[in-house]
Amino acid sequence: MNYYILDKTNIIEYLNSIENVKAYFGGDNLSIDEIGDGNLNFVFIIKSEKNKNKALILKQAVPYLRCVGEEFPLNRERMTYEIRALQSFSEKTPLHTPLIYDANEQMSAVVMQYLDEHIIMRKGLINEVIYPKFADHISTFLAHNLFKTSSLYLNSTSKRKCMDKFNSNTELCKLTEDFVFTFAFIEHETNDIYAKGHESAKKLFEDEKFKKAVLGLKYKFMTQSDALLHGDLHTGSIMLNKKQTYVIDPEFSFVGPFGFDIGALIGNLIMSYTSHMAQETEITYCEWILDLIEEVLTKFESKFLDLWNEQNESALITSTFIKEKELNEFKKEFMLNILRDTVGFSGCKMTRRMFGIAGVEDIREIKDLKKRDKAIKHTLKISKRFVKHYKEIENIQDVITIIKGDK
Amino acid sequence: MNYYILDKTNIIEYLNSIENVKAYFGGDNLSIDEIGDGNLNFVFIIKSEKNKNKALILKQAVPYLRCVGEEFPLNRERMTYEIRALQSFSEKTPLHTPLIYDANEQMSAVVMQYLDEHIIMRKGLINEVIYPKFADHISTFLAHNLFKTSSLYLNSTSKRKCMDKFNSNTELCKLTEDFVFTFAFIEHETNDIYAKGHESAKKLFEDEKFKKAVLGLKYKFMTQSDALLHGDLHTGSIMLNKKQTYVIDPEFSFVGPFGFDIGALIGNLIMSYTSHMAQETEITYCEWILDLIEEVLTKFESKFLDLWNEQNESALITSTFIKEKELNEFKKEFMLNILRDTVGFSGCKMTRRMFGIAGVEDIREIKDLKKRDKAIKHTLKISKRFVKHYKEIENIQDVITIIKGDK
Numbered sequence: 001m002n003y004y005i006l007d008k009t010n011i012i013e014y015l016n017s018i019e020n021v022k023a024y025f026g027g028d029n030l031s032i033d034e035i036g037d038g039n040l041n042f043v044f045i046i047k048s049e050k051n052k053n054k055a056l057i058l059k060q061a062v063p064y065l066r067c068v069g070e071e072f073p074l075n076r077e078r079m080t081y082e083i084r085a086l087q088s089f090s091e092k093t094p095l096h097t098p099l100i101y102d103a104n105e106q107m108s109a110v111v112m113q114y115l116d117e118h119i120i121m122r123k124g125l126i127n128e129v130i131y132p133k134f135a136d137h138i139s140t141f142l143a144h145n146l147f148k149t150s151s152l153y154l155n156s157t158s159k160r161k162c163m164d165k166f167n168s169n170t171e172l173c174k175l176t177e178d179f180v181f182t183f184a185f186i187e188h189e190t191n192d193i194y195a196k197g198h199e200s201a202k203k204l205f206e207d208e209k210f211k212k213a214v215l216g217l218k219y220k221f222m223t224q225s226d227a228l229l230h231g232d233l234h235t236g237s238i239m240l241n242k243k244q245t246y247v248i249d250p251e252f253s254f255v256g257p258f259g260f261d262i263g264a265l266i267g268n269l270i271m272s273y274t275s276h277m278a279q280e281t282e283i284t285y286c287e288w289i290l291d292l293i294e295e296v297l298t299k300f301e302s303k304f305l306d307l308w309n310e311q312n313e314s315a316l317i318t319s320t321f322i323k324e325k326e327l328n329e330f331k332k333e334f335m336l337n338i339l340r341d342t343v344g345f346s347g348c349k350m351t352r353r354m355f356g357i358a359g360v361e362d363i364r365e366i367k368d369l370k371k372r373d374k375a376i377k378h379t380l381k382i383s384k385r386f387v388k389h390y391k392e393i394e395n396i397q398d399v400i401t402i403i404k405g406d407k
Numbered sequence: 408m409n410y411y412i413l414d415k416t417n418i419i420e421y422l423n424s425i426e427n428v429k430a431y432f433g434g435d436n437l438s439i440d441e442i443g444d445g446n447l448n449f450v451f452i453i454k455s456e457k458n459k460n461k462a463l464i465l466k467q468a469v470p471y472l473r474c475v476g477e478e479f480p481l482n483r484e485r486m487t488y489e490i491r492a493l494q495s496f497s498e499k500t501p502l503h504t505p506l507i508y509d510a511n512e513q514m515s516a517v518v519m520q521y522l523d524e525h526i527i528m529r530k531g532l533i534n535e536v537i538y539p540k541f542a543d544h545i546s547t548f549l550a551h552n553l554f555k556t557s558s559l560y561l562n563s564t565s566k567r568k569c570m571d572k573f574n575s576n577t578e579l580c581k582l583t584e585d586f587v588f589t590f591a592f593i594e595h596e597t598n599d600i601y602a603k604g605h606e607s608a609k610k611l612f613e614d615e616k617f618k619k620a621v622l623g624l625k626y627k628f629m630t631q632s633d634a635l636l637h638g639d640l641h642t643g644s645i646m647l648n649k650k651q652t653y654v655i656d657p658e659f660s661f662v663g664p665f666g667f668d669i670g671a672l673i674g675n676l677i678m679s680y681t682s683h684m685a686q687e688t689e690i691t692y693c694e695w696i697l698d699l700i701e702e703v704l705t706k707f708e709s710k711f712l713d714l715w716n717e718q719n720e721s722a723l724i725t726s727t728f729i730k731e732k733e734l735n736e737f738k739k740e741f742m743l744n745i746l747r748d749t750v751g752f753s754g755c756k757m758t759r760r761m762f763g764i765a766g767v768e769d770i771r772e773i774k775d776l777k778k779r780d781k782a783i784k785h786t787l788k789i790s791k792r793f794v795k796h797y798k799e800i801e802n803i804q805d806v807i808t809i810i811k812g813d814k
Contacts, residue, residue, distance in 0.1 A: 177722065208730050
């Protein structure tokens with residue numbers, strides 16, 4: 001099938017060519033709505049006219065950045081990697097991945113479950129919603145998807161095949177290299193206008209020790225092929241309610257360092273925390289976020305280790321190679337390295353949101369500039385420390401202590 | 408062109424279909440000899456009957472291990488990676504790579520310069536030959552090929568393309584994972600018969616701390632995508648004389664950790680040293696090997712840094728990102744990490760040669776078993792220390808001190 005751009009005039013015909021979709025709607029007349037909030041892609045809601053509860057989403061990548069237009073070309077092959085990652089996540093954590101009805105790499109299009117009872121997590125956090133199941137859900141998502149695409153689980157051949165499938169997501173990896181690890185830490189034309197003359201921006205851009213540590217983390221991002229990552233796991237890539245959690249939008253997926261996805265998530269939870277602290281939200285909500293961070297880290301570690309303990313043979317370890325005592329020591333050190341990387345990447349992810357091109361609503365939308373600055377300063381205090389000292393972290397409690405600012 | 412196995416009956420016709428080869432021989436009648444010493448592949452010497460100084464080598468991979476036969480199948484695509492690596496080395500260090508006349512991935516065959524004035528380095532070292540230019544040559548080879556295929560030189564897209572070209576050399580990477588990092592450190596059917604009941608083997612197989620450190624190094628080997636490696640750079644993969652040095656046989660090539668190639672080389676030089684020490688060779692020759700090791704490490708570091716200092720823009724660093732002082736600190740720490748990895752991999756490479764499937768002639772061919780055991784013990788003393796303590800190395804002098812046994 002040759003690629004063409006889907007729109008209201010041709011989408012029904014396209015959908016009717018897909019058996020799974022036809023079966024889902026059972027021949028009902030369909031209504032099509034475009035959702036305008038996608039930055040990169042076109043997103044359509046397809047509904048049965050007879051039964052509005054029957055609905056699917058169609059997402060298609062176009063060869064440019066949707067929110068800017070054709071003057072910002074961006075390879076539509078990004079959808080190839082989104083599709084492949086969704087398929088991988090579906091296998092490992094079907095409860096936390098939207099159900100896929102059709103995936104077409106040639107058309108750069110995917111048809112999937114419409115999550116109409118869920119909201120973007122960032123919005124929920126801004127509105128002070130408590131999600132009692134989230135730590136459990138996301139730690140399952142992280143542990144299973146990271147462990148099961150790593151050399152601790154796969155055999156050598158399968159690991160290389162996995163790398164092969166994602167290695168050419170070059171353009172989106174480059175976006176991360178530029179926007180997460182580079183431009184937001186120097187004077188740069190892409191930075192937010194708010195950076196101009198801002199005291200904290202000036203101090204950040206002159207912090208050479210911080211930038212030296214960033215280079216080390218950027219190098220890890222580019223060369224450490226631990227496992228298949230979502231690649232952009234902030235709270236805007238999660239849709240949830242109090243009972244269910246879904247991870248969406250993995251177009252930045254590639255095989256990279258374990259700590260990058262966990263770091264992205266933790267960093268975004270911390271920015272929610274500093275945002276609420278600056279805005280003097282009820283302290284119980286702030287404390288809930290802190291507990292959530294600790295719970296995510298703790299549960300991730302224990303679930304990852306559980307999976308590892310069940311696994312006797314992998315590319316790395318054959319069952320009779322080493323005695324249990326030393327293997328357990330090895331695992332302990334391995335988990336500590338993941339935690340350290342998590343903290344380092346988390347620091348980069350937070351810092352770049354302060355003055356870089358893409359802010360987070362939690363902070364950039366604080367109307368009271370005094371409070372916004374308070375949140376920025378608080379975030380930077382944590383994030384700079386994370387980046388400069390991630391190698392000194394010894395356990396999860398150290399991370400929480402830095403966030404709380406007790407030492 | 409469909410693959411077929413070349414032999415004396417069809418090789419002339421094949422050669423005549425290659426313009427470069429025809430031009431080289433200028434229509435002379437050709438004589439063909441098979442060299443019987445290739446383990447993996449068929450190797451033919453093609454000579455002009457008129458002028459015996461006109462000669463080329465043709466090397467072809469067959470879908471099995473040549474030295475065993477068809478009952479040991481081995482993907483002939485290994486030649487694809489050998490060809491690609493030779494092409495990459497030719498561009499970067501033409502003086503140290505055999506001249507390629509033809510490379511044909513479909514035929515798994517390469518025609519190249521016949522190195523008739525050079526011998527395999529291992530043989531030269533066994534015969535106590537001094538190579539005054541070797542450190543200079545091999546450090547150039549290592550610095551240029553490693554630096555120029557890394558994220559310190561390439562841009563992000565070119566680095567991923569380089570990974571793509573070598574990522575599927577799965578079978579040979581697996582051989583290394585098994586034979587360099589696993590089987591030789593436990594009781595295993597593939598081990599040398601000499602291991603049976605040998606005191607040093609028993610101690611090695613029970614050294615759980617050693618094996619724990621090996622796991623960390625094996626994990627690095629499998630996941631750290633620094634640069635294009637030769638993948639098997641022992642002294643049997645080097646042909647040289649007092650004036651020239653050529654690196655051959657890169658069928659194990661893939662994108663892996665910087666320290667692996669340097670470590671392989673250093674480890675093999677150390678085994679030459681321990682072999683000569685055990686056999687009470689003239690001390691000046693032993694000292695020359697020690698000086699050589701130091702010179703290789705020192706020159707590699709300075710040449711790698713020279714290349715880096717010339718390079719303002721790469722996937723990792725954009726020119727205005729960081730001040731010179733901190734960049735230099737970063738480089739210094741980076742080089743120290745390469746040195747540490749070098750030491751760790753070197754230790755694995757040496758240790759596996761003691762009782763694993765493939766020994767080195769330097770040691771396994773010592774007829775006097777007392778002396779052989781002395782060499783084995785000496786090697787293990789160094790290699791175990793390398794593996795267990797590579798992270799504590801602070802500079803090149805530390806490495807030499809461990810080899811000399813002064814601490």
